Amino acid sequence: MTAYLQLSQIGKTFTRGAATTEVLRDISLEIAKGEYISIIGHSGCGKSTLLNIVAGLTGATSGGVILDGREVNAPGPDRAVVFQNHSLLPWLTVYDNVRLAVDKVFSGTKSRAERNDWTLHNLELVQMVHAKDKRPAEVSGGMKQRVGIARALAMQPKVLLLDEPFGALDALTRAHLQDSVMQIHATLGNTILMITHDVDEAVLLSDRIVMMTNGPSARIGEVLSVDLARPRRRLELVANPIYLKAREAVLKFLHERHRFVEAA
Amino acid sequence: MSVTALKETTPAPKRPAAEVVRLARPRPPVKTRLRTWLTRAAVNVLPPLVMAVLLLLMWELLCSGPGATLPPPSRIWTDSKDLILDPFFVAGPQDIGLGLRVLVSLQRVAVGFGLAAVVGILIGAVIGQSIWAMRGLDPIFQMLRTVPPLAWLPLALAAFRDSNPSAIFVIFITAIWPIIINTAVGIRNIPQDYRNVAQVLRLNQIEFFWKIMLPSAAPYIFTGLRIGIGLSWLAIVAAEMLTGGVGIGFFIWDAWNSSRLPDIIVALVYIGVVGFALDRLVAGIAAFVTRGTASA
Numbered sequence: 001m002t003a004y005l006q007l008s009q010i011g012k013t014f015t016r017g018a019a020t021t022e023v024l025r026d027i028s029l030e031i032a033k034g035e036y037i038s039i040i041g042h043s044g045c046g047k048s049t050l051l052n053i054v055a056g057l058t059g060a061t062s063g064g065v066i067l068d069g070r071e072v073n074a075p076g077p078d079r080a081v082v083f084q085n086h087s088l089l090p091w092l093t094v095y096d097n098v099r100l101a102v103d104k105v106f107s108g109t110k111s112r113a114e115r116n117d118w119t120l121h122n123l124e125l126v127q128m129v130h131a132k133d134k135r136p137a138e139v140s141g142g143m144k145q146r147v148g149i150a151r152a153l154a155m156q157p158k159v160l161l162l163d164e165p166f167g168a169l170d171a172l173t174r175a176h177l178q179d180s181v182m183q184i185h186a187t188l189g190n191t192i193l194m195i196t197h198d199v200d201e202a203v204l205l206s207d208r209i210v211m212m213t214n215g216p217s218a219r220i221g222e223v224l225s226v227d228l229a230r231p232r233r234r235l236e237l238v239a240n241p242i243y244l245k246a247r248e249a250v251l252k253f254l255h256e257r258h259r260f261v262e263a264a
Numbered sequence: 265m266s267v268t269a270l271k272e273t274t275p276a277p278k279r280p281a282a283e284v285v286r287l288a289r290p291r292p293p294v295k296t297r298l299r300t301w302l303t304r305a306a307v308n309v310l311p312p313l314v315m316a317v318l319l320l321l322m323w324e325l326l327c328s329g330p331g332a333t334l335p336p337p338s339r340i341w342t343d344s345k346d347l348i349l350d351p352f353f354v355a356g357p358q359d360i361g362l363g364l365r366v367l368v369s370l371q372r373v374a375v376g377f378g379l380a381a382v383v384g385i386l387i388g389a390v391i392g393q394s395i396w397a398m399r400g401l402d403p404i405f406q407m408l409r410t411v412p413p414l415a416w417l418p419l420a421l422a423a424f425r426d427s428n429p430s431a432i433f434v435i436f437i438t439a440i441w442p443i444i445i446n447t448a449v450g451i452r453n454i455p456q457d458y459r460n461v462a463q464v465l466r467l468n469q470i471e472f473f474w475k476i477m478l479p480s481a482a483p484y485i486f487t488g489l490r491i492g493i494g495l496s497w498l499a500i501v502a503a504e505m506l507t508g509g510v511g512i513g514f515f516i517w518d519a520w521n522s523s524r525l526p527d528i529i530v531a532l533v534y535i536g537v538v539g540f541a542l543d544r545l546v547a548g549i550a551a552f553v554t555r556g557t558a559s560a
Contacts, residue, residue: 057460075463089458091479093552100475104465155465 003030041212082153376435388447413499427507437493450484486550
């Protein structure tokens, strides 16, 4: 198959003074268009570094990223990132945060009115139109993350990069947002690369789960395909044998073969 | 249909209810609001007023003896009543009210401080962005910052050969250091998250400056501006004492030369009040502009 997003033999070494630390070694992955991929691993295994390399925010020491036939080595709106801590600009309203991205990406192709409609459309996708004139400090953590997702979607990226997007949220809000993301993925068919440390989240959302070994020199340990039909419903999956098996496989990988020995 | 029907029925019972409320409610709020407003005003105004009266009384007692070198408040009132009561009189080209003199000084501060703000923020932005500019310039700025304002005056007089631009230059050079240093610190403290957002959006340098840098560093910049305006006001009085003209600083020097001590004290009060007002003004603008930035 010809991959839409291809990571080939990515290695990353950090150098501080005389000490060098190899974080990632020989990461290769091919992702098809419209696929939902989760990367799971213990904290410190370099999964966020990997996402930053795909985003172009960090340079790879070796290897490279090819998206839609082109090598990428700088950040750009074709790889929109939803940051873990939402990263909304606190001095702009919810609407203006999304509008900033829309104005930048579509300044040449859409008229002012179209950009306004597109901004509202994306806020509607995450059900945040009601709070469009509020500032980020005035809405809840889950709502901020919704706006972060709207901002990323509004760029019409080729691939959506989610960096532990629900990590800072309580369990109920997290479930809500996971459902929203599934809905959006089903409607728009985005290619999504998500970093997570939550096994259930990975199994529920992903087409394939990439499991990483512990650092330093983290590699891809295993790749698990989750052959669950979509749309997936949280409640129906609780007793689904495929779901349980996938869950077991990931848990065994993380806690049997690659236990994080330094974990507190 | 059903929706419109609902809309028609709901306002009907509400209308009389609203009228009843409107009649009953406002009365107690007006009274209580007035009372809370009055108590708040009293809490804020009374203590400084009482202290001022006490201090004036003490001053009167200390300076009304036969050997006193400084005038008591009562003599200031009798000697300089015209200056206190009418700040805007014009009795001749060199004999004008203190309000007008303050305005002349404020004009110089406005020009000097305005220039310092623009240049200071730009230089601060460059230094905050570039680690090498920081390393090279920061020690120099830290050293120049400690030079007293008046020490610049002879150099300025030599360069401009005129008193007015020299006074403005002294304001500029006094106010610019805290603005540069605070802006640079503010820009170095822009969270990496905002830089990442800018990179993903591919904002160019100018867009980054207006959309991320200025709003994010605004609290720091305004701290610098507030320190700068205070220093400017300190410097202008001293500079005017030496350069002459019609400013408030020269008025004090002139009053000293003609032994009008009460006039000097009135002028000091003017300077204090205006300095306080300037500080409050910049603080007020800061609070208005940075209302979104404080809670990140």
